[in-house]
Amino acid sequence: MSITKLCDYCGKPAIYTDSSLVYGKSYGMIYYCPDCHAWVGVHRGTDKPLGRLADAELRDWKKKAHDAFDPLWRTGRMKRNTAYAWLAQKLGIEVKQAHIGMFDAAQCMQVIQICQQERSYH
Ligand SMILES: [Zn+2]
Structure with a gap:
């Protein structure tokens, strides 16, 4: 029995499915929203999502x-x-x-900024 994970974009329930759907090769299970083409992996051996669903833009930020x-x-x-x-x-x-x-795009941007600052000090 898998848990219900709602899409972080449209709020509809995501489908619990094999990752071969998006990767063409199985890397384990994912939660997938067909409307937003967004997905997230699960903790190994569980149906617990790793974080929020990510669309192409968020995946790029991560x-x-x-x-x-x-x-x-x-x-x-x-x-x-x-x-x-x-x-x-x-x-x-x-x-x-x-x-x-687990970060959203805004937090990813912060991470990039913080790390760039850190590098410029040393
Ligand atoms: Zn969605």
């Missing part, structure tokens, strides 16, 4: 946010946990909410 943020810890400048704690503090949110997968 990718850019990751591109800006990930080097902070990938390069070893910060530990991964430290980097997320730092990001949460900068955004004024709790650490447990600091997941780019």
Whole structure:
């Protein structure tokens, strides 16, 4: 029995389906809204969505946010946990909410800005 996940754009219930629908290859299950062509993956082994449904524009923002943020810890400048704690503090949110997968476009833009500032100081 899957849970009901409402589309974050139109508010209609999203379809719980295999990700091969959107990727052409199965990477697990997703919640998918056919009206908005928006989707989100689930936590491995569960039907719990990873965050909000993302349309093409939001997916693009999330990718850019990751591109800006990930080097902070990938390069070893910060530990991964430290980097997320730092990001949460900068955004004024709790650490447990600091997941780019859960961010909307506005928060992704903030992440990009914060990381660009951080880089220009060092
Ligand atoms: Zn929708």
